[in-house]
Amino acid sequence: MRSLEAFNDTHLHYGLSDMPGNAITMACGSYWNAMYYDGANNVHCFAGDIWQEIPWSFSGIAFARFLLSWWQDTDCPSPLRDDIVTCTGLSPRQLQHRVDPTLSLDALFPARWFALGQLISRYANEERVCTFLSQGTSELRHLYDRFCAQVHPPSAPVLVLGGSIWSIPIFERVQERLAAEGIFVVRSQGNPARGAIRFRRAHPRAQLEPWAQHLTIEHLEDEE
Numbered sequence: 001m002r003s004l005e006a007f008n009d010t011h012l013h014y015g016l017s018d019m020p021g022n023a024i025t026m027a028c029g030s031y032w033n034a035m036y037y038d039g040a041n042n043v044h045c046f047a048g049d050i051w052q053e054i055p056w057s058f059s060g061i062a063f064a065r066f067l068l069s070w071w072q073d074t075d076c077p078s079p080l081r082d083d084i085v086t087c088t089g090l091s092p093r094q095l096q097h098r099v100d101p102t103l104s105l106d107a108l109f110p111a112r113w114f115a116l117g118q119l120i121s122r123y124a125n126e127e128r129v130c131t132f133l134s135q136g137t138s139e140l141r142h143l144y145d146r147f148c149a150q151v152h153p154p155s156a157p158v159l160v161l162g163g164s165i166w167s168i169p170i171f172e173r174v175q176e177r178l179a180a181e182g183i184f185v186v187r188s189q190g191n192p193a194r195g196a197i198r199f200r201r202a203h204p205r206a207q208l209e210p211w212a213q214h215l216t217i218e219h220l221e222d223e224e
Contacts, residue, residue, distance in 0.1 A: 023158040024147050025188070026058075026140065034143065036151045044151055057136030060165055063120050064113035065103040066132055072099070080123055087115040121167040137174050144183060162188035 021039040036044040056062060070076045071084045085092050089112060098107040105113050123129050144159055159178065161171065166187055175185045 022153055022155065023160050024144060025160040025162065026143065034147070036147055036153070036157065038151075039154070046147060046150055057132060057139055058161075058165055060114050060117050061105065062136075063117045063165065064105060067116050067119055068095075068099050068105075068113075069103060070128060071095075077123075077126070080119065080126070083119055083122070084116060087119065088112045089115075117165055118167070120165075121169045124169050124173065133170065133173060134177075137177050140174065141178065141181065141183070156182065156184070159183050159185045160188050161185060 021037055021041050023037045025035045025037065034046060036046070038044060057066075067080075067084055071081055085095055088095055088108070090098070099105075100107060120129060120133075124133065140159070140161075144157075148157065161174070171185075171187050175187075178185050
């Protein structure tokens with residue numbers, strides 16, 4: 001029998017990045033991916049489902065919905081229209097049939113809509129994409145301010161952004177705007193599982209992250 005603690009690092013913020021403390025972390029798409037780490041690296045969750053107050057633009061499914069909504073409009077540029085179809089691996093007719101009016105994407109396998117995310121970076125200079133990213137940055141600032149109001153940090157926290165959506169062009173655009181507003185922004189990087197182990201070894205008394213589970217594994221040898 002072997003006992004161990006398994007980390008489900010849903011927000012990918014342990015990574016291989018240093019955990020500086022006094023940091024707000026946000027990843028893509030879910031309120032449970034937003035945390036505050038105090039100076040001792042204890043984890044603080046936030047009260048209330050504040051994500052329902054505003055749309056959350058920085059998530060893979062939000063990227064897909066934005067692009068597919070634009071794809072259905074007549075003003076969608078032809079190269080982007082073609083790239084959207086190519087990324088889904090469907091024909092235009094098949095895609096039209098599977099995209100419902102509410103853009104729930106229930107009829108699309110995640111692998112098909114997830115592949116659309118790269119197009120946000122590729123077409124980041126399109127006016128409509130710029131507006132979309134600006135809206136998302138405003139949402140980030142709103143959430144940051146809400147979190148600060150709840151936890152009363154000793155100084156302005158670092159904002160750590162994680163998740164697969166943060167390509168270099170998107171991150172640098174958000175970082176530049178928030179830096180102008182006095183918020184220091186970093187991007188988490190690295191392997192989250194190895195990072196979680198390193199973090200636990202370096203901070204043995206820090207609170208486990210909320211989804212850590214205590215597991216017991218029975219190891220069975222093959223019978224000859």
